[in-house]
Amino acid sequence: MQIIHEITDIDISNLLIIAIDIEHGKSDLLRFEVGVAVLDTSKLHTVTRKKKLILTRSFCVGERLFRRDVTKKFKFGMSELIRLDELEPALKSVVSNRKFALVFHDRRLDVEFLERLQVNLKPDYLFDTSYSAKKMLGSTQSLRLADLAKHFVGLDIPQPAKFFHNAGNDANTTLRVFLMLIVLELSTTAAIDEPMLRALRQIAQQPISGLEPYSIPHFHPKPNPPKQNLEEKRKRRREKHERKALMKEWKEPLKAQKVADKLAATRKAMLTKARM
Known part of the structure; x- marks a missing residue:
């Protein structure tokens, strides 16, 4: 993939911002999960319910039991079970022939994995929240996604192990962090769209509902018999x-x-x- 862009390079007026996260083993191409979170900035001024603007999806390649375990942790719906050869079409269907920015957190492993799968999305912009945050904070240390979420978004997850390291949840969080990085970076420039930045901040800082494990709809435990x-x-x-x-x-x-x-x-x- 191409080189990392600076946030000041971006034109956010009519753009798809797509965050991707991948959870996989070191050499496992048959069992992994891909999380995708999407924001269409063209809808920022027309949609009143801003919390509905981030679309988060989770794709699983593997067996049904693996999908079930991923879904239990995924906070934004149910994970979708797909075949390996369906991954690239599924990701490209999200892009929909639009101009788009691709966002990762600590991109190296995820980008290498996509290249091994020969998935080429050809983004117009490429960003890394870890790179941008380190530059903004003047840090040389590796920054965890959970720490960035707390620092920039105010997202303090009470039980991080039940939320992070799920591809869908991490993609959603990466997108929120990136939106706050945009707000902080562009708010210092001369030509700013204040309503746009307010909308981005509102979306990024929306609370996440239902931090309890997602219950699979088709599972109905048998009720206990009445006591005699x-x-x-x-x-x-x-x-x-x-x-x-x-x-x-x-x-x-x-x-x-x-x-x-x-x-x-x-x-x-x-x-x-x-x-x-």
Whole structure:
């Protein structure tokens, strides 16, 4: 992919901003997840409910159980199970032939993984929130996404392990961090669109609803049976013993008859043998 752009290079008036995050093993091309978060800046002035503007999707390549586990952690819907050869078309369908910026957090591993899959999205802009944040803060240290989310967005996740390192959640967070970096960077320039920056800030700082694990709709646990009172339990136990006693009483004559028949047959066989 191309070189990293500076935030001041961007024209955000009519642009798709797409954040991508990938969670995968070191050499696993058959089991991984890709998170995509998209903001269409052309809708900033026309849509009143700003929290609906970020579209977040999660794609899983692998078995159904893997998709189920990813979905449990994903806070923005259900993960979509796709085949490996469907990944590039799925990502390109998000782009929709629009001018777009591609955003990563600490891009190297994700970009290398996409290149191994031969997925070429050809963005108009390429950004890395880790690079931009380090430059803005004057830091040389590696910056975690959770720390940037807390510092720039005010997003303090109470149980980070249940939220981060899920591709969909991380893509959504990366996009929010990038929006705040845009706000902070462009607010110092001479030609600023204040309503645009206010809208970006509002979107970035929207609270995330439902930080409990997402429950899969098709899973319905069986309800516990109603508890029986003590008297009813005793009655059922008594009836059970009575049934057993009746069965025993009914079977005893049959057993005795079988034994008698067997003895008679044995005696008859012995007499027949003696006569011969």
